[in-house]
Amino acid sequence: MIKLMIKLEKFLFYVFIFLIPFQVRYVFNWQANEWNNFFLYLSDIILIGIFVFSIINKRIKFKKQDIFLFLFLFISFISIFYSSNQSIAVFRFIKLLSYSFLYIYIVRNIKFLNLKNILLIIFSSGIFQAVLGILQFIKQSSLGLKFIEPGVLKPGAYNVASFIFNDDKILRAYGSLSHPNVLAGFMLLCIFCFLVLFLKFDFKKIYLIGFSLFIFTLFLTFSRTSLTVFLILVPLYLLIKFFVIKKMGNNKERRELSKKLISLFFVFLIISILSILILSPYLKARFFTISINEEAVDLRFFYNKIAIEMIKQKPVIGIGIGNFVFHSQNYPVYLKAGVNMIKSIEPTLEKLKNNDSIPDWAYQPVHNIYLLIATELGIIGLILIGIFVLKTLIKTKTLGFAFLIIGFLIISLNDHYFYTLNSGALMFWLGLSLCNT
Numbered sequence: 001m002i003k004l005m006i007k008l009e010k011f012l013f014y015v016f017i018f019l020i021p022f023q024v025r026y027v028f029n030w031q032a033n034e035w036n037n038f039f040l041y042l043s044d045i046i047l048i049g050i051f052v053f054s055i056i057n058k059r060i061k062f063k064k065q066d067i068f069l070f071l072f073l074f075i076s077f078i079s080i081f082y083s084s085n086q087s088i089a090v091f092r093f094i095k096l097l098s099y100s101f102l103y104i105y106i107v108r109n110i111k112f113l114n115l116k117n118i119l120l121i122i123f124s125s126g127i128f129q130a131v132l133g134i135l136q137f138i139k140q141s142s143l144g145l146k147f148i149e150p151g152v153l154k155p156g157a158y159n160v161a162s163f164i165f166n167d168d169k170i171l172r173a174y175g176s177l178s179h180p181n182v183l184a185g186f187m188l189l190c191i192f193c194f195l196v197l198f199l200k201f202d203f204k205k206i207y208l209i210g211f212s213l214f215i216f217t218l219f220l221t222f223s224r225t226s227l228t229v230f231l232i233l234v235p236l237y238l239l240i241k242f243f244v245i246k247k248m249g250n251n252k253e254r255r256e257l258s259k260k261l262i263s264l265f266f267v268f269l270i271i272s273i274l275s276i277l278i279l280s281p282y283l284k285a286r287f288f289t290i291s292i293n294e295e296a297v298d299l300r301f302f303y304n305k306i307a308i309e310m311i312k313q314k315p316v317i318g319i320g321i322g323n324f325v326f327h328s329q330n331y332p333v334y335l336k337a338g339v340n341m342i343k344s345i346e347p348t349l350e351k352l353k354n355n356d357s358i359p360d361w362a363y364q365p366v367h368n369i370y371l372l373i374a375t376e377l378g379i380i381g382l383i384l385i386g387i388f389v390l391k392t393l394i395k396t397k398t399l400g401f402a403f404l405i406i407g408f409l410i411i412s413l414n415d416h417y418f419y420t421l422n423s424g425a426l427m428f429w430l431g432l433s434l435c436n437t
Contacts, residue, residue: 002057009053013113016046018125020426021186022176023150032360035325038091041422047098054105061108065395068388069100075381076321083320084327092322095422099429106433115437119197123210126190130213133173133183137220140171148176159361163222165285173220182417182424184223185408188230189427190214192404193434195237199260199400208263212271219275222286225414229407231272237403238265244399300367300414306331307366310375318378325363369412369419389432396435404431 024042031037054060062070076093083089106113135143142153155162155169161180162169172180191214198207218230242261248254276283306328310319319327366372374382389405396402408418408428417424 005053006057009050009057009059010113012046012049012053014117014121016043016050017118017121017430019043019046020430021125021129021183021423022148023178023423024147025422033325033329033363035322035363035365035420036085036088038087039422043422043426044098047102050105051101054109059109059112060101060105062104065391066104068384068391069103072377072381072384072388073097073100075377075384079318079320079377079381082317083323084330085320085323088322088326089320095425096321099425102426103429103433106430107436110437115434116197116201118434119193119201122190122193123197123207126187126194126214127210129175129177129183129186129190130210130217133175133217133220134213136175137171137173142174145176150174150176150178163282163286165282170282170285172222173217175217177423178421179417180221181223181226181415182421184218184221184226185411185417185424185427187214187218187221188226188407188411189404189431191218191230191234192237192400192407192431195234195264196398196400198264199241199257200398205263208267211264211267215268215271216275219272219279219283222282224287225411226407229410233403233407234268235265237400238268240399299362299364303364303366304368304371307368307371307375311371311379314378315374316378316380318374318376318381321376324365324372324375328363365416365420367415369416372416372419392432392435398435398437401431401434401437405435 019042022042026040028038028040073096076096080086080089080093106118132143132145132148136149136153140155142149142151153160153171153174155171161172161174163172164170173183174180175183175186177183177186191211194207194211194214197203198211215230218227221227238261242258245254245257245261248257307324310324310327310331366375370382373385389409393402393405405428408431412418418428419425
Protein backbone atom coordinates (compact mmCIF):
# COMPACT_ATOMS: atom_id res chain seq x y z
CA MET A 1 0.00 0.00 0.00
CA ILE A 2 2.82 2.41 0.90
CA LYS A 3 4.68 1.62 -2.33
CA LEU A 4 1.49 2.26 -4.32
CA MET A 5 1.00 5.65 -2.67
CA ILE A 6 4.61 6.60 -3.41
CA LYS A 7 4.16 5.61 -7.07
CA LEU A 8 0.91 7.60 -7.28
CA GLU A 9 2.61 10.65 -5.80
CA LYS A 10 5.42 10.50 -8.34
CA PHE A 11 3.01 9.84 -11.21
CA LEU A 12 0.86 12.83 -10.25
CA PHE A 13 3.93 15.04 -10.15
CA TYR A 14 5.06 13.99 -13.63
CA VAL A 15 1.56 14.58 -15.03
CA PHE A 16 1.57 17.99 -13.33
CA ILE A 17 4.88 18.97 -14.96
CA PHE A 18 3.67 17.92 -18.41
CA LEU A 19 0.45 19.93 -18.03
CA ILE A 20 2.08 23.22 -16.96
CA PRO A 21 1.43 24.88 -20.37
CA PHE A 22 -2.21 23.73 -20.56
CA GLN A 23 -5.06 26.11 -19.69
CA VAL A 24 -7.84 23.70 -18.70
CA ARG A 25 -9.74 25.56 -15.98
CA TYR A 26 -13.10 26.26 -14.41
CA VAL A 27 -14.11 29.92 -14.14
CA PHE A 28 -16.16 31.00 -11.13
CA ASN A 29 -18.71 33.69 -12.01
CA TRP A 30 -16.89 35.26 -15.00
CA GLN A 31 -16.30 39.01 -14.82
CA ALA A 32 -15.60 41.16 -17.87
CA ASN A 33 -11.95 41.55 -16.86
CA GLU A 34 -9.61 38.52 -16.73
CA TRP A 35 -7.72 39.87 -13.71
CA ASN A 36 -10.75 40.13 -11.43
CA ASN A 37 -11.77 36.50 -11.87
CA PHE A 38 -11.31 33.29 -9.90
CA PHE A 39 -10.14 30.09 -11.58
CA LEU A 40 -9.62 26.46 -10.68
CA TYR A 41 -7.09 24.90 -13.03
CA LEU A 42 -6.64 21.20 -13.68
CA SER A 43 -3.06 21.72 -12.49
CA ASP A 44 -4.44 23.06 -9.18
CA ILE A 45 -6.38 19.84 -8.58
CA ILE A 46 -3.32 17.72 -9.35
CA LEU A 47 -1.14 19.89 -7.10
CA ILE A 48 -3.63 19.41 -4.26
CA GLY A 49 -3.29 15.65 -4.81
CA ILE A 50 0.50 15.94 -4.65
CA PHE A 51 0.19 17.99 -1.45
CA VAL A 52 -2.01 15.33 0.18
CA PHE A 53 0.37 12.51 -0.77
CA SER A 54 3.40 14.55 0.37
CA ILE A 55 1.80 15.01 3.80
CA ILE A 56 0.93 11.32 4.07
CA ASN A 57 4.41 10.29 2.89
CA LYS A 58 6.09 12.97 5.07
CA ARG A 59 7.94 14.73 2.27
CA ILE A 60 7.46 18.38 3.26
CA LYS A 61 10.29 19.90 5.29
CA PHE A 62 10.96 23.56 6.00
CA LYS A 63 14.48 24.93 6.44
CA LYS A 64 16.12 28.18 7.54
CA GLN A 65 17.02 29.19 4.00
CA ASP A 66 13.30 29.56 3.26
CA ILE A 67 12.98 32.42 5.77
CA PHE A 68 12.76 35.20 3.15
CA LEU A 69 10.13 33.25 1.23
CA PHE A 70 8.08 32.86 4.42
CA LEU A 71 8.45 36.57 5.21
CA PHE A 72 7.26 37.39 1.69
CA LEU A 73 4.27 35.09 2.20
CA PHE A 74 3.57 36.78 5.55
CA ILE A 75 3.60 40.27 3.97
CA SER A 76 1.29 38.96 1.22
CA PHE A 77 -1.10 37.53 3.82
CA ILE A 78 -1.21 40.77 5.83
CA SER A 79 -1.97 42.72 2.64
CA ILE A 80 -5.30 40.88 2.33
CA PHE A 81 -6.72 42.91 5.21
CA TYR A 82 -6.12 46.31 3.62
CA SER A 83 -6.84 45.33 0.01
CA SER A 84 -9.62 47.11 -1.86
CA ASN A 85 -10.96 43.74 -3.02
CA GLN A 86 -10.25 41.15 -0.36
CA SER A 87 -11.75 38.28 -2.36
CA ILE A 88 -9.21 38.76 -5.15
CA ALA A 89 -6.45 39.16 -2.57
CA VAL A 90 -7.38 35.85 -0.88
CA PHE A 91 -7.45 34.06 -4.23
CA ARG A 92 -4.06 35.45 -5.29
CA PHE A 93 -2.55 34.62 -1.90
CA ILE A 94 -3.75 31.01 -2.18
CA LYS A 95 -2.16 30.82 -5.65
CA LEU A 96 1.09 32.20 -4.23
CA LEU A 97 0.97 29.57 -1.48
CA SER A 98 0.59 26.82 -4.09
CA TYR A 99 3.62 28.09 -6.06
CA SER A 100 5.67 28.25 -2.85
CA PHE A 101 4.64 24.69 -1.99
CA LEU A 102 5.74 23.55 -5.45
CA TYR A 103 9.14 25.18 -4.95
CA ILE A 104 9.70 23.64 -1.49
CA TYR A 105 8.40 20.24 -2.60
CA ILE A 106 10.80 19.99 -5.56
CA VAL A 107 13.81 21.33 -3.64
CA ARG A 108 13.32 18.88 -0.75
CA ASN A 109 12.53 15.86 -2.94
CA ILE A 110 14.67 16.22 -6.06
CA LYS A 111 16.35 12.82 -5.57
CA PHE A 112 13.00 11.11 -5.12
CA LEU A 113 11.51 12.90 -8.15
CA ASN A 114 14.64 12.32 -10.29
CA LEU A 115 16.03 15.37 -12.12
CA LYS A 116 16.54 13.45 -15.36
CA ASN A 117 12.87 12.39 -15.44
CA ILE A 118 11.70 15.94 -14.74
CA LEU A 119 13.78 17.29 -17.61
CA LEU A 120 12.58 14.53 -19.95
CA ILE A 121 8.95 15.38 -19.19
CA ILE A 122 9.58 19.09 -19.80
CA PHE A 123 11.27 18.08 -23.06
CA SER A 124 8.22 15.96 -24.07
CA SER A 125 5.77 18.71 -23.16
CA GLY A 126 7.90 21.16 -25.13
CA ILE A 127 7.80 18.96 -28.24
CA PHE A 128 4.00 18.91 -28.06
CA GLN A 129 3.82 22.70 -27.67
CA ALA A 130 6.35 23.28 -30.46
CA VAL A 131 4.47 21.12 -32.98
CA LEU A 132 1.17 22.75 -31.98
CA GLY A 133 2.63 26.26 -32.33
CA ILE A 134 4.21 25.52 -35.72
CA LEU A 135 0.94 24.11 -37.10
CA GLN A 136 -0.99 27.13 -35.80
CA PHE A 137 1.38 29.48 -37.59
CA ILE A 138 1.25 27.50 -40.85
CA LYS A 139 -2.55 27.36 -40.75
CA GLN A 140 -2.79 30.93 -39.43
CA SER A 141 -5.55 29.88 -37.07
CA SER A 142 -6.23 27.53 -34.20
CA LEU A 143 -6.51 23.82 -35.00
CA GLY A 144 -9.85 23.39 -33.24
CA LEU A 145 -8.43 21.30 -30.39
CA LYS A 146 -10.96 21.85 -27.61
CA PHE A 147 -9.59 21.91 -24.04
CA ILE A 148 -6.05 22.20 -25.45
CA GLU A 149 -5.86 25.47 -27.35
CA PRO A 150 -6.68 28.72 -25.51
CA GLY A 151 -9.66 29.45 -27.79
CA VAL A 152 -10.48 30.32 -31.39
CA LEU A 153 -7.40 31.99 -32.85
CA LYS A 154 -7.71 34.12 -35.99
CA PRO A 155 -5.46 36.99 -37.13
CA GLY A 156 -7.06 40.32 -36.29
CA ALA A 157 -9.72 38.81 -34.02
CA TYR A 158 -10.43 40.55 -30.72
CA ASN A 159 -7.77 39.90 -28.09
CA VAL A 160 -5.72 37.65 -30.42
CA ALA A 161 -2.01 38.53 -30.72
CA SER A 162 -0.97 39.32 -34.28
CA PHE A 163 1.10 41.87 -36.19
CA ILE A 164 0.77 43.67 -39.53
CA PHE A 165 2.69 42.48 -42.58
CA ASN A 166 1.92 43.95 -46.02
CA ASP A 167 -1.47 45.18 -44.75
CA ASP A 168 -2.33 41.66 -43.53
CA LYS A 169 -2.46 40.54 -39.92
CA ILE A 170 -0.21 37.59 -39.06
CA LEU A 171 -1.08 35.25 -36.20
CA ARG A 172 1.73 34.52 -33.77
CA ALA A 173 2.18 30.97 -32.39
CA TYR A 174 0.27 30.26 -29.16
CA GLY A 175 0.58 26.53 -28.49
CA SER A 176 -1.89 25.79 -25.71
CA LEU A 177 -0.91 28.91 -23.77
CA SER A 178 -2.82 32.14 -23.29
CA HIS A 179 -0.43 34.37 -25.24
CA PRO A 180 2.54 33.98 -27.63
CA ASN A 181 4.80 35.71 -25.09
CA VAL A 182 3.96 32.99 -22.56
CA LEU A 183 4.72 30.28 -25.15
CA ALA A 184 8.05 32.05 -25.72
CA GLY A 185 8.76 31.82 -21.98
CA PHE A 186 7.92 28.12 -22.02
CA MET A 187 10.21 27.55 -25.02
CA LEU A 188 13.03 29.23 -23.08
CA LEU A 189 12.32 26.86 -20.19
CA CYS A 190 12.47 23.90 -22.58
CA ILE A 191 15.66 25.15 -24.24
CA PHE A 192 17.66 25.59 -21.03
CA CYS A 193 16.29 22.38 -19.52
CA PHE A 194 17.35 20.57 -22.68
CA LEU A 195 20.84 22.09 -22.52
CA VAL A 196 21.24 20.77 -18.98
CA LEU A 197 19.71 17.42 -19.92
CA PHE A 198 21.96 16.96 -22.97
CA LEU A 199 25.18 17.96 -21.20
CA LYS A 200 24.53 16.28 -17.86
CA PHE A 201 23.19 12.92 -19.03
CA ASP A 202 23.87 10.45 -21.84
CA PHE A 203 21.75 11.35 -24.86
CA LYS A 204 21.90 10.61 -28.54
CA LYS A 205 22.23 13.46 -31.01
CA ILE A 206 18.78 12.64 -32.39
CA TYR A 207 17.43 14.61 -29.42
CA LEU A 208 18.86 17.73 -31.04
CA ILE A 209 15.80 17.67 -33.31
CA GLY A 210 13.76 18.67 -30.28
CA PHE A 211 16.20 21.49 -29.54
CA SER A 212 15.75 22.68 -33.14
CA LEU A 213 11.96 22.65 -32.80
CA PHE A 214 12.14 24.72 -29.61
CA ILE A 215 14.30 27.35 -31.31
CA PHE A 216 12.09 27.61 -34.41
CA THR A 217 8.91 27.80 -32.33
CA LEU A 218 10.44 30.53 -30.20
CA PHE A 219 10.95 32.55 -33.39
CA LEU A 220 7.31 31.91 -34.37
CA THR A 221 6.11 33.60 -31.18
CA PHE A 222 7.77 36.82 -32.43
CA SER A 223 8.30 37.75 -28.79
CA ARG A 224 10.85 40.55 -28.93
CA THR A 225 12.16 40.33 -25.37
CA SER A 226 12.31 36.52 -25.24
CA LEU A 227 14.12 36.27 -28.57
CA THR A 228 16.63 38.89 -27.47
CA VAL A 229 17.22 36.99 -24.23
CA PHE A 230 17.62 33.73 -26.17
CA LEU A 231 20.09 35.14 -28.71
CA ILE A 232 22.27 36.60 -25.94
CA LEU A 233 22.07 34.10 -23.08
CA VAL A 234 22.29 30.77 -24.95
CA PRO A 235 25.63 31.47 -26.72
CA LEU A 236 26.92 33.10 -23.51
CA TYR A 237 25.99 29.99 -21.52
CA LEU A 238 27.68 27.68 -24.07
CA LEU A 239 30.79 29.89 -24.05
CA ILE A 240 31.07 29.80 -20.26
CA LYS A 241 30.55 26.02 -20.27
CA PHE A 242 33.35 25.75 -22.83
CA PHE A 243 35.82 27.54 -20.51
CA VAL A 244 34.66 25.45 -17.54
CA ILE A 245 35.23 22.22 -19.48
CA LYS A 246 38.60 23.50 -20.72
CA LYS A 247 39.86 23.49 -17.13
CA MET A 248 39.10 19.78 -16.81
CA GLY A 249 41.86 17.28 -17.38
CA ASN A 250 42.36 15.79 -20.83
CA ASN A 251 40.14 12.79 -20.25
CA LYS A 252 37.21 10.98 -21.82
CA GLU A 253 34.61 13.04 -19.97
CA ARG A 254 36.09 16.30 -21.21
CA ARG A 255 36.19 15.05 -24.81
CA GLU A 256 32.56 13.89 -24.65
CA LEU A 257 31.37 17.19 -23.18
CA SER A 258 33.34 19.14 -25.78
CA LYS A 259 31.64 17.18 -28.58
CA LYS A 260 28.24 17.87 -27.03
CA LEU A 261 28.98 21.58 -26.69
CA ILE A 262 30.09 21.81 -30.31
CA SER A 263 26.90 20.02 -31.43
CA LEU A 264 24.72 22.35 -29.36
CA PHE A 265 26.47 25.46 -30.65
CA PHE A 266 26.16 24.47 -34.30
CA VAL A 267 22.48 23.56 -33.92
CA PHE A 268 21.86 26.88 -32.15
CA LEU A 269 23.68 28.78 -34.90
CA ILE A 270 22.23 26.90 -37.90
CA ILE A 271 18.60 26.82 -36.71
CA SER A 272 18.72 30.45 -35.58
CA ILE A 273 20.10 31.57 -38.96
CA LEU A 274 17.61 29.40 -40.87
CA SER A 275 14.74 30.75 -38.75
CA ILE A 276 15.83 34.32 -39.44
CA LEU A 277 16.16 33.65 -43.19
CA ILE A 278 12.81 31.85 -43.46
CA LEU A 279 10.95 34.39 -41.35
CA SER A 280 12.93 37.50 -42.33
CA PRO A 281 10.00 39.43 -43.90
CA TYR A 282 7.86 38.82 -40.82
CA LEU A 283 10.71 39.55 -38.41
CA LYS A 284 11.38 42.88 -40.14
CA ALA A 285 7.72 43.80 -39.84
CA ARG A 286 7.64 42.81 -36.18
CA PHE A 287 11.05 44.00 -34.95
CA PHE A 288 12.02 46.97 -37.09
CA THR A 289 8.78 48.93 -36.91
CA ILE A 290 8.91 49.51 -33.15
CA SER A 291 7.76 52.98 -32.18
CA ILE A 292 6.89 54.63 -28.89
CA ASN A 293 3.52 55.28 -30.49
CA GLU A 294 2.92 51.57 -31.07
CA GLU A 295 0.01 50.29 -28.97
CA ALA A 296 2.00 47.62 -27.07
CA VAL A 297 4.78 50.09 -26.26
CA ASP A 298 2.40 52.96 -25.47
CA LEU A 299 0.39 50.80 -23.07
CA ARG A 300 3.50 49.62 -21.24
CA PHE A 301 4.66 53.20 -20.66
CA PHE A 302 1.17 54.09 -19.46
CA TYR A 303 0.97 51.19 -16.97
CA ASN A 304 4.46 52.00 -15.67
CA LYS A 305 3.46 55.61 -14.96
CA ILE A 306 0.30 54.54 -13.14
CA ALA A 307 2.24 51.98 -11.08
CA ILE A 308 4.79 54.60 -10.03
CA GLU A 309 1.95 56.93 -8.94
CA MET A 310 0.43 54.12 -6.85
CA ILE A 311 3.79 53.30 -5.27
CA LYS A 312 4.24 56.95 -4.28
CA GLN A 313 0.92 56.83 -2.42
CA LYS A 314 1.63 53.57 -0.53
CA PRO A 315 5.37 52.89 -0.84
CA VAL A 316 5.83 50.66 2.22
CA ILE A 317 2.87 48.26 2.31
CA GLY A 318 1.32 48.60 -1.18
CA ILE A 319 -2.34 48.31 -2.17
CA GLY A 320 -2.74 44.56 -1.57
CA ILE A 321 -1.86 41.36 -3.38
CA GLY A 322 -3.62 40.89 -6.74
CA ASN A 323 -5.32 44.29 -6.51
CA PHE A 324 -3.54 46.35 -9.20
CA VAL A 325 -6.28 45.99 -11.83
CA PHE A 326 -9.21 46.32 -9.41
CA HIS A 327 -7.60 49.36 -7.79
CA SER A 328 -7.02 50.86 -11.25
CA GLN A 329 -10.74 50.72 -12.02
CA ASN A 330 -11.42 53.05 -9.11
CA TYR A 331 -8.28 55.14 -9.34
CA PRO A 332 -8.96 58.74 -10.49
CA VAL A 333 -5.49 59.22 -11.98
CA TYR A 334 -5.90 56.04 -14.04
CA LEU A 335 -9.38 56.95 -15.24
CA LYS A 336 -8.39 60.41 -16.38
CA ALA A 337 -5.12 59.38 -18.05
CA GLY A 338 -6.68 56.17 -19.38
CA VAL A 339 -9.33 57.95 -21.42
CA ASN A 340 -6.73 60.13 -23.14
CA MET A 341 -4.46 57.15 -23.72
CA ILE A 342 -7.21 54.98 -25.24
CA LYS A 343 -8.42 57.83 -27.45
CA SER A 344 -4.89 58.28 -28.83
CA ILE A 345 -4.66 54.54 -29.61
CA GLU A 346 -8.20 54.09 -30.94
CA PRO A 347 -9.53 57.57 -31.80
CA THR A 348 -12.45 56.08 -33.74
CA LEU A 349 -14.08 54.61 -30.64
CA GLU A 350 -17.38 56.44 -30.42
CA LYS A 351 -17.91 55.18 -26.89
CA LEU A 352 -14.90 57.12 -25.68
CA LYS A 353 -15.92 60.25 -27.59
CA ASN A 354 -19.29 60.33 -25.88
CA ASN A 355 -18.26 59.52 -22.32
CA ASP A 356 -15.31 58.71 -20.15
CA SER A 357 -15.62 54.94 -20.01
CA ILE A 358 -12.60 52.71 -20.64
CA PRO A 359 -12.83 49.30 -22.36
CA ASP A 360 -12.25 46.34 -20.04
CA TRP A 361 -9.21 45.14 -21.98
CA ALA A 362 -7.36 48.37 -21.11
CA TYR A 363 -7.31 47.42 -17.42
CA GLN A 364 -4.23 45.22 -17.14
CA PRO A 365 -1.40 44.63 -14.64
CA VAL A 366 1.66 46.80 -15.15
CA HIS A 367 3.96 44.95 -17.57
CA ASN A 368 6.87 44.97 -15.13
CA ILE A 369 6.90 42.46 -12.29
CA TYR A 370 9.13 44.61 -10.08
CA LEU A 371 6.77 47.59 -10.30
CA LEU A 372 3.78 45.26 -9.89
CA ILE A 373 5.10 43.67 -6.69
CA ALA A 374 6.13 47.08 -5.32
CA THR A 375 2.65 48.42 -6.11
CA GLU A 376 0.77 45.54 -4.48
CA LEU A 377 3.11 44.55 -1.63
CA GLY A 378 5.22 47.66 -1.20
CA ILE A 379 8.97 48.13 -1.23
CA ILE A 380 9.23 45.67 1.69
CA GLY A 381 7.60 42.89 -0.33
CA LEU A 382 9.83 43.60 -3.34
CA ILE A 383 12.99 43.53 -1.20
CA LEU A 384 12.02 40.25 0.51
CA ILE A 385 11.28 38.34 -2.70
CA GLY A 386 14.34 39.94 -4.32
CA ILE A 387 16.64 38.66 -1.56
CA PHE A 388 15.08 35.20 -1.76
CA VAL A 389 15.57 34.92 -5.54
CA LEU A 390 19.08 36.40 -5.38
CA LYS A 391 20.17 33.98 -2.61
CA THR A 392 18.81 31.08 -4.69
CA LEU A 393 20.76 32.22 -7.75
CA ILE A 394 23.99 32.69 -5.79
CA LYS A 395 23.74 29.18 -4.33
CA THR A 396 22.71 27.51 -7.60
CA LYS A 397 24.55 24.33 -8.47
CA THR A 398 23.57 24.17 -12.15
CA LEU A 399 24.58 27.04 -14.42
CA GLY A 400 21.89 26.35 -17.04
CA PHE A 401 19.05 26.85 -14.56
CA ALA A 402 20.67 30.05 -13.27
CA PHE A 403 20.76 31.39 -16.85
CA LEU A 404 17.11 30.41 -17.25
CA ILE A 405 16.05 32.42 -14.19
CA ILE A 406 18.22 35.36 -15.26
CA GLY A 407 16.38 35.24 -18.60
CA PHE A 408 13.02 35.18 -16.82
CA LEU A 409 14.07 38.15 -14.66
CA ILE A 410 15.03 40.15 -17.76
CA ILE A 411 11.71 39.35 -19.44
CA SER A 412 9.97 40.44 -16.23
CA LEU A 413 11.13 44.00 -16.89
CA ASN A 414 8.71 44.06 -19.81
CA ASP A 415 5.98 41.53 -18.94
CA HIS A 416 4.02 40.26 -15.95
CA TYR A 417 3.03 36.66 -16.73
CA PHE A 418 5.61 35.03 -14.43
CA TYR A 419 3.68 36.63 -11.56
CA THR A 420 0.07 36.89 -12.72
CA LEU A 421 -0.68 33.90 -15.00
CA ASN A 422 -0.89 30.33 -13.75
CA SER A 423 1.39 28.76 -16.38
CA GLY A 424 3.88 31.62 -16.21
CA ALA A 425 4.14 31.46 -12.41
CA LEU A 426 4.53 27.66 -12.50
CA MET A 427 7.38 28.04 -15.02
CA PHE A 428 9.15 30.57 -12.82
CA TRP A 429 8.84 28.63 -9.56
CA LEU A 430 9.77 25.37 -11.29
CA GLY A 431 12.89 27.01 -12.77
CA LEU A 432 13.77 28.54 -9.41
CA SER A 433 13.45 25.19 -7.65
CA LEU A 434 15.70 23.53 -10.25
CA CYS A 435 18.43 26.05 -9.36
CA ASN A 436 18.81 24.08 -6.12
CA THR A 437 19.59 20.80 -7.91
